[in-house]
Amino acid sequence: MDPIALYYPYIHVRDDRWLKYAALYWPKLARLRPAGYPTLDSPVSRALRSEANWLVDVTPPAWAAQEVGRPFLELLESHEQSLRDRFALDRIHRRVGYRGSRRSVRRTSLSAGSYGRDLPDWLDYVHVGKMSPEWLGAAMVADLASTYEGRGETWVGMHPELAAVYTCALVERIATENRLHPVTDQELPHTAASGWTLDRLADVLLGTAPTSAARPDAEDGFVFSAFETVVPAGLDTVPVEKIIEVRTKFGAELDAFRRYVTEQSEKLAQLQDVRDVEVFREYLRDEVDRAVTDQLKQLRDRLRSVGLESVRGVVNVKSVAPPALVTIAADTVGLSPAIAGSATMAACVVAAPAQWRRQRRAAIRESPVGYLFQLDRELNPTGLIDRLRRAWPG
Structure with missing residues (x-):
């Protein structure tokens, strides 16, 4: 049985061309969509979801947020000051040089996956449904996170590096327990297949080595390179109905x-x-x-x-x-x-x-x-x- 792919780090797929490539290979593509979350899918995404039943929604499981939150809590308990020195919201706020309320900063653009018009653009966001109450509460007390409202939903704003690592750890846990294969259309500093243990978290979040673009999964790279040998460069102009x-x-x-x-x-x-x-x-x-x-x-x-x-x-x-x-x-x-x-x-x-x-x-x-x-x-x-x-x- 071929594994279903699990898209990350966003809810909406940002690249329709990549989405067509994925549809030509994977049996199905799942995404983590909180219950009731209003989507703004592209026409390609809508067709693959409603007509082909290929793009499917998976509610982020509460057990995954609880299990992934524990090592983050342990890391916070033992290295709170170091984490604050690198990821505290006040420090980020001062570094970006903005003078005013955090809540008044406007995002510069809106795409299908954006969160809202009044969220700080110097943070990255995780839906509140993807975090355990214990980890969220501790992170807010330590000034590592803050909640914001956007598009009728509650979002947790964090330093982009901290948000990226948490998202990858969460996706890896969900994928491992459900025989899913994490895939992404983004160039990310980390992947959802890095073995996110407590030691790994400490090494990445507290280490001194600079982050760089993560190497893509070898199997995914092989598949997409193989497709590029035969699929025309103008795949974005190929109707999604033809893909189906x-x-x-x-x-x-x-x-x-x-x-x-x-x-x-x-x-x-x-x-x-x-x-x-x-x-x-x-x-x-x-x-x-x-x-x-x-x-x-x-x-x-x-x-x-x-x-x-x-x-x-x-x-x-x-x-x-x-x-x-x-x-x-x-x-x-x-x-x-x-x-x-x-x-x-x-x-x-x-x-x-x-x-x-x-x-x-x-x-x-x-x-x-x-x-x-x-x-x-x-x-x-x-x-x-x-x-x-x-x-x-x-």
């Missing part, structure tokens, strides 16, 4: 691709030990080339072999195969432009037997990257047809 159609149409191929990614997990896990992000990305590119690009080439070569077998003995049918027929061939056959010469492509369409079509379908389904091949055909058909037309002599 592809998921439904090629479910078997998608399942095979997910199994293939799972098989790569052991190798991908080794990359998590690579310290520098640039080196990590180079290793990931090499792995995608080896495990995806080469597999796609093998599939196309196999389809070419099957197609050539079906047209053996045909001499020259260029006179009865105009460019329009090649366009049909691109949609029906899906062969590489490398074999899109006039006689070969025309013969493939004119003479392709039912047996050959069955062999072709079987080859795609048996390939671990058959799903990527189908994505290329479904989401980038114009590019494929143009390449075929350019290959047509005269």
Whole structure:
């Protein structure tokens, strides 16, 4: 059973293009939405939620807030002054140089996931439903947090670093206990897969090492890099209805691709030990080339072999195969432009037997990257047809 993805750190997904990528791979995407919270979803999010039942809401469980709050309370009890020195609201307020009431600072912009117009923009926010009363009360007494009202909801404002670490720890706990896979469209200083023990919290929140962008999950990076080999750059212009159609149409191929990614997990896990992000990305590119690009080439070569077998003995049918027929061939056959010469492509369409079509379908389904091949055909058909037309002599 493939795990459901769990989106973080926000309630609303901020990047529709990323959301389409996620919908092309994950069985479902869950998000932590407090009960009754009014959403302002984008049209893409609404379609994936209401029409496809792919985006689902999960109420933040009270047990998770209680369990995650305990190590934060322990850290506060033993290192209150150090935490205040770094994260106290009064200190942040003085550093930003604002002279006036905290509650009068206006956010500079409103997006689907913003909290309200009258919240300080120098803080980050966690919904009150995601924090235990004990941890919230202690944090407020220590001046590490304050509550604000926005969009009819109560939010807990904190130093951005403290809010980020708490959110990651909460998401990790919920994901671990529910077999979910944390995913994000944001570049964050930390991830929800960092092992948020008390020692880890102390190291991150009280350590002296500067924070930097966290390395992405190797498996997620592999999947998205694989998609980028076939999915057009203008994915943001592809209608969400097409994304839903592809998921439904090629479910078997998608399942095979997910199994293939799972098989790569052991190798991908080794990359998590690579310290520098640039080196990590180079290793990931090499792995995608080896495990995806080469597999796609093998599939196309196999389809070419099957197609050539079906047209053996045909001499020259260029006179009865105009460019329009090649366009049909691109949609029906899906062969590489490398074999899109006039006689070969025309013969493939004119003479392709039912047996050959069955062999072709079987080859795609048996390939671990058959799903990527189908994505290329479904989401980038114009590019494929143009390449075929350019290959047509005269």
